[in-house]
Every structure is written in C-alpha cells, then in structure tokens.
Amino acid sequence: MDEATLDGIARRTSDRRTVLKSLGAGAAALALGRPALAQSSEPLRIGMIVTYSGPYADYGRQMDNGMALWLKQNGGKVAGREVAIIKRDTAGPAPDLATRFARELITRDKVDAIMGLDFSPNAIAIGPVLSQAKIPCIVLNASASVIPSKSPYFARISFTVGQVSAPMGTWAGRQGTKTAMTLVSDYGPGADAEKAFGQSFAAAGGKVVGALRAPLSNPDFSAFVQRIRDEKPEAAFFFFPSGDLPNNFLKAARERGLAEAGIRLLATGEAMDDSYMQAAGDAGLGLITTHHYSTAHPSDLNRRFVAGYRAEHGDYAPNYMAMTAYDGLAALDAALAKSGGKGGDALMTALRGLAFESPRGPIEIGPETRDIVQTVYVRRTERIDGRLVCTEFDKFDRVTDPLA
Amino acid sequence: MTTLGPRRVHPAEILPWLALAALPWIAPDHVLLGSQIAILALFALSLDLLVGHAGLVSLGHAAFFGLGAYAAALLALHGWSEPLTGLAAGGLVAGLAAALVAPLVVRVHGLAQLMVTLGLGLMLHEAASRARVLTGGDDGLSGFDLSPVLGLFPFDLYGFTAYGYALAVLAAGFLFYTRLAASPFGYALRGLKQNPARMAALGTDGRRRLIQGFVVAAVLAGIAGALLAQTTQSVALESLSFHRSAEVLIVLCLGGTGGRYGGLVGALVYMAARDWLSALSPHYWTGWLGAAMMLTVLVVPGGLGGVARRLHGRLPRLHRATGTRVAAGGES
DSSP: OHHHHHHHHHHHHHHHHHHHHHHHHOHHHHHHOOOOOTTOOSOEEEEEEEOOSSTTHHHHHHHHHHHHHHHHHTTTOBTTBOEEEEEEEOOSSOHHHHHHHHHHHHHTSOOSEEEEOOSHHHHHHHHHHHHHHTOOEEESSOOOTTGGGGOTTEEEOSOOHHHHHHHHHHHHHHTTOOEEEEEEESSHHHHHHHHHHHHHHHHTTOEEEEEEEEOSSSOOHHHHHHHHHHHOOSEEEEEOOSSSHHHHHHHHHHHTTTTTTTOEEEEEGGGGOTTTGGGGGGGGTTOEEEESOOTTOOSHHHHHHHHHHHHHHTTSOOOHHHHHHHHHHHHHHHHHHHTTTOOHHHHHHHHTTOEEEETTEEEEEOTTTOSEEEEEEEEEEEEETTEEEEEEEEEEEEEOOTTO | OTTTSOOOOOGGGHHHHHHHHTHHHHOGGGHHHHHHHHHHHHHHHHHHIIIIIIOOOOSOTHHHHHHHHHHHHHHHHTTOOOHHHHHHHHHHHHHHHHHHHHHHHHHSOHHHHHHHHHHHHHHHHHHHHHOHHHHOGGGOEEOOOOOOBTTTBOOOTTOHHHHHHHHHHHHHHHHHHHHHHHSHHHHHHHHHHHOHHHHHHTTOOHHHHHHHHHHHHHHHHHHHHHHHHHHHTEEOGGGGSHHHHHHHHHHHHHHOSSSTTHHHHHHHHHHHHHHHHHHHOTTTHHHHHHHHHHHHHHHOTTOHHHHHHHHHHTTHHHHHHHTOOOTHHHHO
C-alpha cells in the first residue's frame, strides 16, 4: 500500500504545472470540472484522512487492512479501475491538520473521494471543504450525530454511539428491568450514550435511578462501582471508549461483586472491542452488549471477511473499523457502478439510499440523512474454545441514529 | 554580547521574505502548508518573547492561542465575519485573560512556573470541554464563513488568500517583535532574565515588566490562534491542548530562542519535516521526526536559528561594501 503513497508524492511534481496553469483561470472553476471518471483509465484516487501514529495508530492500521482485504477479494479494482490510496496521518484529533489534508488531497492530489475520518472534530472540520469542492466523503468511524448535516457530501457507513445505546434501553425494558443506573466517560460520546439509553429505557417502562460520569483519563472505578452497589439498581449500563477502560471497569465490578448483588451489567460493543476483549478474561463473561458488529456474526460474507483477515494477519483480529473500511470500498464500488463512474454530485446521489450486504449484516445509507441505517444486535459474551466471543441472540432491525 | 544587541533589520533580510511571498508562484500546491507554517511561526515568536527574552517558561501557552481561536470563531459564528477585527478580538481576549493570570505566573520561577502554566492550560481545556453551549465541546466550532480580507480577497479552496493573509500577519508580528526587542522594554525583559537583582537595583519594576511581557506575548498568541481559526474555518479543543503547548516549545528549541529567526526557522523545519515524513511513512514518521530533532539539538545546540544568526554576523562586511552602515558592530 505504500506504493500508493509514493505514487502520490511523485505525482505532485507533475500536478504542479496543471495547478499553475489553472491559477489564472480562477479558483472556483478548478476543483469542480471532473466529469466522467468511467471513460478514463486513470486510477481512482482515494484520500484517507485517519490516525496512523500515536496512541490511536490501531485505527489506521485496521482500516488499511480492511481496505486491502476488500481489494484482494475483489480483483484489486473498484468499479473496474485501479485504485491509488493517498494516506494522511492526523495523529489523533487535529481539525486544523484534517482541513489542510482535505484541501491538499483535493487540490494537489486530485482525489475522487475522501475516506476515513476516525475522530468527530476532524470530520466536522472538513465539511465546508467538501461542500466547496463537491467531493464526496465516506465517514468510516467519526460518530458525532451532527456530522452528516455539516455537508451534503458526507455519507456515514459506521455507526453512532446513540444508535447502539438506544436499543439496549429498549431491550432491558422488555426484559422487565425496572431500575438502572448509567455510568459513562465524561465526554461527548459518553453524554450521547447516557442520553440515548435513558430515553429508550424510559420509553420501555424503566427508570434511570442514577447517572454517573467518570473522567476520561485514568479513572478509579472502585468508588463508582461502590455507589452502584449501594444504590442496588436491577441493571447498570456503562459506556467507555474502546481500549483499557471497559476491562478496568469489569474487573472492578467483579472484585466488588456487582453480579452477586444481583446487578446486571449492560454495555455497548465498545466494551467488547475485538482488539481488547480477550484481556477482560472471566470478568467479561455474561456481559450483555449491543453493537452493530461482532466477528462472530453468522453469515457467509462475515466468515469470508474474518477468514481472509486472519489469513493475512494471524492473531491480530479484525475489529469494527476494519469491517467498516472493507464496507467503505464496497460502497464506493457499488455507488460508482450506479453513477456510471461519475464522481461529485452523481456519486453522492448514488450513495444516497445505497443498500448492500456487509459482514455485519444488511446495511443502508439513509436517502435523506446520508447516515447509516443498520441492524443492532444484542450479544452475550461467552467463552468458546478458550476465547471470549460475543454471541448475537437478539436484534433490532433498521436502527437509525436516535439523536440526529 | 549578542543577546543584548538591538540587532536591526539588515536590508538583505528582505530576501527570505520575498521568497516566502513568492511561494504561491514557486510551489502553488504548498500554500496550505505555508499558511500553517506562518501561523505556527507567529505562535513561536510569541512564546519566544517569554522564553527567549523575559526568561519565563510556559507549558500552557496554547491557552492563549486557543482563546484567540475561539474568540475569532465565535465572532464569525455570530455574524461578524470581517477577518481583521476578528484577529483583533482574538488578541484582545487572550490579552485580557493573560492580564488576569499573569500576577500568578510571575510570582514563581522555574519548575513551579512550569506547573502553574501547565495547570492553567489544563484547567482552561477542561472548562472549554464542559462549556458545550459556548465551545461546542468535543465537536468544536465550524460552519462559519468569513468575508474577503480587506473586502478584496475572498478565501479560496486552494488557500492562496489564506496564505497571503497569514504571511502578512506574520510579517507584521515579526516587525513588532523586532521593534519590541530593540526597545527599552525589550532590554528590561532581557535584563530581568539575566540578573533580576541588578535590574531591581537599577530601579526597574521587574514584576510589572514581566506581567506586561506576559500579556504582550499572550496577545500575539491569541492573534495566531485567531488566524488558525479563520484560515481553517474551524476550531476545536485541540487548539487549547497541552500537545499544542509542547509542540510550540519543540519548535522553539529547534529554531533557537532569543533570536528573531528562531521561531520562523523552527516552524518551517518542523512543519516541512513533519509533512514530508508523514506522507512518506504514515505509520512511523514520528520516530523519524524524533531522530531528526535529536540530531539537530546535538549538532547545533543553539537551534537552527543560531545558524542564521551566525550568517547574519558575517553580513556587516557586505554593508560596508554597499555603504549602508549598521550599528551592529559597535554593540556586539
């Protein structure tokens, strides 16, 4: 994949003359006139704006692997064209860098579409650039509800925190759970999870008896767990960003015997991210989570995806980001076929309402919202062949973002 | 005594600025990078007023950068889209905030000062993250448009206007910095860095001068932040982060403190290296950048700007040849 990057660098020199020429022509006209892509034998140019270095480097790695796998399984071409992927590393949330990368990818590297966007501030920041240049962007992770409304050129195929939290409230209510407490990390997505769960749980007849928020960095969970134990709700719903936090919480909950006290633990799939879940050990067993993707999803496409990924990367398991990036190319391929190879507005029209089979199950890009519509599964963490697995046992079809 | 000499602007110094001004014609596809370099350079200049002149250290300088950025963004979001007044507002807000906290910062020295500035920066970051109504929290602020600069130059997708605008503001900041460094106030700051007791004996109100210096530096940082918000048309919590405070300190170490070109050279080298390395190797560029920086610090301990200064030291010969006499020889 690095050849793609090098290719991008080599091209800059030749692009320079073009840009110089067009300088006189006036800025507005330049970026826009890029009609029929299909006829050209030029490679399809995709700009990736994502995190490749620092504490979140795993995001970029998973996405790269997912895209490489799709290409490998589909003849190395998207809509019949070779693909050049130009990668730009924001090293975490850095909206100023993301904006510059978006502009450079469009004006200098002449990309046909932008993909990636792992952090919400980065995605929000590039909205005006996309609108100005009329370049479509497929969001592969950033989860803030507002993103699709920030530019008509955004299409999101990942998920939102509210989307996977709300079904948990409904499910718990249906199980006859009357009281619950929530515990979330104190930041934007945490607030979304708390709100979405609270609304749907109340709608299903439950009552949230306490809403706790823990600091995002280095929280000590023992005090929070004790408060939950003292309050004795029937269930405790928690949300932390995927990583070490969910495991730390699960261990604290086990040490203080929440399960023995009759308090059922509920969470979103972040708590059982495939990259980290094995470290939870026995503390994770029996946890109920709602999420849009489990590597154990029983479908042929998913088995093909997981087997293909494992064949390339061994024990380094795919997670939902690799799966979403895999879908990203599938979406681009299908949309370009629909638009007759045309980019810009035609590609956006083709992306609206696009429905296809993903490793997670059937998905659709909402025709009006340009946001993902998908099945959210209720899963139980079990141990199968010595490994923790999220087994899906219930589902909610066609879930949209409840907070949009 | 190079640190005390009021190094005046040499006519030959126009050359690098001309080169910078010609960038849109030389390398039009690098103007976006160019404007971010200009903004970082201005931010580094402002920190240099503290570190290189007043002898204050700060790990929270991004607080003022971020305040300026949010002030300019909020102004534009609420309908006031004229860019220059936006810049002024950014500087003003940052300056006012600095005036509030400066007495606290100049009370302490060394490590304690690092802690105080670090703490203030983190507190502001946390406060901004809580104040979702005002700052947009994690989502930040975006979706504001700016009117054309001076009513003539609209902001374009390619970033030509943004570059010209950022470069002009940087040049103005640079001239201001040069004048300030050569003024009695600049002398007083450097004197306080070298020997506070002696400055007190000379009758200088050290505390007051340092507070003034701190506020002036914050105003410059606020302007740099406002410039970033305006040219990228967005602002997020990251502009207030510890990461940004640390980055500008790295830039200054790289370029060298106390000289006019330290911040400029540091920003140029840091951003260009970052851009080049991260495009070449998206996964491992931080390692290469770290190695390059260690090498720089080992080979040229005074920073890359020191090299520029040494070149400058050779320039008087050229003056005499052209007949323009510059006072540099006398003082140094």
